[in-house]
Amino acid sequence: EVQLVESGGGLVQPGRSLRLSCAASGFTFDDYAMHWVRQAPGKGLEWVSGISWNSGSIGYADSVKGRFTISRDNAKNSLYLQMNSLRAEDTALYYCAKGSSPYYDFWSGELDYWGQGTLVTVSS
Amino acid sequence: QPVLTQSSSASASLGSSVKLTCTLSSGHSSYIIAWHQQQPGKAPRYLMKLEGSGSYNKGSGVPDRFSGSSSGADRYLTISNLQSEDEADYYCETWDSNSYVVFGGGTKLTVL
Numbered sequence: 001e002v003q004l005v006e007s008g009g010g011l012v013q014p015g016r017s018l019r020l021s022c023a024a025s026g027f028t029f030d031d032y033a034m035h036w037v038r039q040a041p042g043k044g045l046e047w048v049s050g051i052s053w054n055s056g057s058i059g060y061a062d063s064v065k066g067r068f069t070i071s072r073d074n075a076k077n078s079l080y081l082q083m084n085s086l087r088a089e090d091t092a093l094y095y096c097a098k099g100s101s102p103y104y105d106f107w108s109g110e111l112d113y114w115g116q117g118t119l120v121t122v123s124s
Numbered sequence: 125q126p127v128l129t130q131s132s133s134a135s136a137s138l139g140s141s142v143k144l145t146c147t148l149s150s151g152h153s154s155y156i157i158a159w160h161q162q163q164p165g166k167a168p169r170y171l172m173k174l175e176g177s178g179s180y181n182k183g184s185g186v187p188d189r190f191s192g193s194s195s196g197a198d199r200y201l202t203i204s205n206l207q208s209e210d211e212a213d214y215y216c217e218t219w220d221s222n223s224y225v226v227f228g229g230g231t232k233l234t235v236l
Contacts (some may be wrong), residue, residue, distance in 0.1 A: 035225065037168075045160075045168065045215050047225035059224045095167060107224040110158030110217055112170045112183060 002026040004096045004115030011121045012086055020118055022079040022096030027113075030054075030074035033099030033106035036081050038092035039117075048094070049081065050106030057105045064090075086122045093117040125223030126152040128216050135234040140206055144231050146199045146216030153197035155218045162230075163212040171214075174199050203233075211235040 008020040020036070036048040049060045049070040058070055069082040079096055095117045101109035127149035136142035148155050159171040170183040172192050176199075180192035189207075193200045203210050216228040 037225075037227075044213075044230045045162075045217075045227040047227060050224060061224075097168075100173070105221070107219050107221055109219065110156075110170065110173050111160075111225070112158075114160075114167045114169065116167050 002098065002113045004098065004113060006094065006096050006115045006118035009094065009118030009120045011123065013124050014087060014122055016086055017082070017084045018086060018120060020081040020083065020094055020096075020120070022115060024077045024079065024096075024098070027098070028102075029072075029077040031102040033057075033101075033104060033109070034072060034079045035097045035099065035106065035111055036070060036079075037095045037097055037111070037114075038090075038120075039095070040089075040092040043092075046092075050099070051079070052106045053103055057107075059106060083120070086120075088122050091120060091122045093119050126155055126218050126220060126226055128157070128218060128226060128228035130214075130216060130228040130231045132229065133232045133234070135236055136206055137236045138206055138208065141202060141204045142206060142233065144201045144203075144214050144233065146201075146228050148197040148199070148218070150197075152218075152220075155220070157199045158217045159192065159199075159201045160215045160217060161210075161212045162215065163209065168215065171201070174201075206235050208235055 035050040096115040097111040098113040100112040129147045160168040162168045172182040174180040174192040178194040189204045
């Protein structure tokens with residue numbers, strides 16, 4: 001059974017940093033692209049960032065480019081999101097999601113499994 | 125880059141059928157999309173991948189009541205024999221090398 005478990009969320013002041021983690025199990029982690037998707041309170045889904053199976057291809061939404069960094073450790077079956085210079089508008093539930101197709105670029109194919117999310121609140 | 129347009133809300137009666145629409149922007153009518161369901165207070169759940177031909181592949185454990193179809197730039201999700209647990213937000217998703225991953229605004233489905 002595929003499981004994605006996010007952690008690292010919390011309350012943080014504007015301008016500070018936070019690092020999210022996603023522990024994956026139930027599939028061959030290093031075969032698949034992985035993504036972060038967020039959902040602000042009462043709003044829809046917003047793709048944040050994606051990384052290919054071998055970290056060779058990485059992308060970011062314009063809203064986080066230059067502030068967020070995605071990475072993965074295939075030896076630890078883990079995905080990360082380093083969030084710097086946080087803003088109030090980054091307040092959201094952050095989901096880790098798995099790409100559907102093995103060995104593809106992160107932007108090829110749908111997201112087929114989702115974690116339960118970790119809440120990030122940016123406020124003074 | 126592709127834009128996905130969804131109606132903000134829809135409603136249908138218990139036991140009936142409903143057809144939700146996701147429309148691809150001009151120039152992107154051939155794109156494959158995916159449908160996701162988000163029940164209240166829960167994480168999204170992948171339902172299916174849907175091609176422009178109308179061919180679809182469902183995710184693990186998705187009931188037979190869920191099906192997909194396509195016409196031109198429109199991608200449809202049909203839910204038959206509506207159950208109370210189908211009351212949820214439904215999002216479509218697509219992807220390409222320029223805009224990466226894109227979601228529609230979501231449709232809130234109310235089961236009457």
